[in-house]
Amino acid sequence: MDSVAFTSMLKASIMHWKQQGKKGVWIKLPIELVNLIEPAVKEGFYYHHAEPEYLMLVYWIPETANTLPPNASHRTGVGAFVMNENGEVLVVQEKSAKMRGIWKFPTGVVEEGEDICEAAVREVKEETGIDAKFVEILAFR
Structure with a gap:
């Protein structure tokens, strides 16, 4: 146009x-x-x-306070605490150059529209190949 x-x-x-x-x-x-x-x-x-x-x-348009919602300003990350029936905790080694070799819980970013619980299960599968079952949220910050 x-x-x-x-x-x-x-x-x-x-x-x-x-x-x-x-x-x-x-x-x-x-x-x-x-x-x-x-x-x-x-x-x-x-x-x-x-x-x-x-x-x-x-x-x-009006000369009043603007109530249009702002754009999203953050991304949501998840970390998964995975424990098997023997009480063993799952950890992975970081692959990124900055933190290579550091042991940590499986982590990642929640995709747009994705349920936070499903994101945790997905990240465990992506990083380890293990099928995890979501039980509960331990912390939220």
Whole structure:
């Protein structure tokens, strides 16, 4: 889309949204339409977050406190304490260059939308090949 035509349509849309009493507007721009980012920002939109295939822009219309949720600012990690029927605890050696050789519990990152309990079981399987059964959360920080 041409940026001049987009700007014209965006200005008309903003006026329409204001008349409708809308509060927050989200624009998900595919990465191929990068030429439309500057005109949107000039009209008051701001960056919310970016992904490899798109950029999300938002606009808060009323002159009240903005209640649009912020983007995620963290990732969740898990560590698994695995003990067999003989009371033996499972540990693995770190492979990353910085901590190579350090003994630790199996750990990893929870994938987007993944249940934290399932993530712990998955990480144990990925790092050791062992099928573990989730019992309980021992700590959360």
